[in-house]
Amino acid sequence: MAIGYVLLLTGVSLSPSDDALARPLAGWDALLTPTIQNALHIPAYAILVVLSLASLGVSRRGAAPKRIITIAALCCVYGAFLEALQSLVPGRTPSWADIVWNTVGALLGAGLWSLLRRTSMGKGQAPASNLA
Numbered sequence: 001m002a003i004g005y006v007l008l009l010t011g012v013s014l015s016p017s018d019d020a021l022a023r024p025l026a027g028w029d030a031l032l033t034p035t036i037q038n039a040l041h042i043p044a045y046a047i048l049v050v051l052s053l054a055s056l057g058v059s060r061r062g063a064a065p066k067r068i069i070t071i072a073a074l075c076c077v078y079g080a081f082l083e084a085l086q087s088l089v090p091g092r093t094p095s096w097a098d099i100v101w102n103t104v105g106a107l108l109g110a111g112l113w114s115l116l117r118r119t120s121m122g123k124g125q126a127p128a129s130n131l132a
Contacts, residue, residue, distance in 0.1 A: 015089070039101075048109065076103045
């Protein structure tokens with residue numbers, strides 16, 4: 001599931017911003033205001049972190065914070081890499097603000113995962129490391 005989402009995110013992020021191009025995703029961003037475009041970075045990268053953690057088998061109950069932070073950081077690097085690649089795409093430009101929004105989303109995704117971890121542990125469930 002995470003791989004499919006990464007492919008979707010890559011396609012959307014690197015599609016030319018030109019209505020004249022005959023590509024399936026070309027010009028999609030012209031339909032959205034810049035504010036909405038920026039806001040969409042947050043849930044996009046929060047979802048990326050959650051799907052990545054789930055796909056890699058990182059248990060909410062027993063996940064070490066270091067693993068969660070590492071996955072979130074890798075998602076931030078991926079987002080920054082996509083931003084850099086946008087300089088090669090017609091009609092697209094890299095943006096530091098987008099990198100910041102990607103990072104906010106990744107941190108929120110990691111925070112949500114950690115919160116769910118604490119919630120599941122708070123219901124009387126032992127951390128996975130204590131299970132036999």
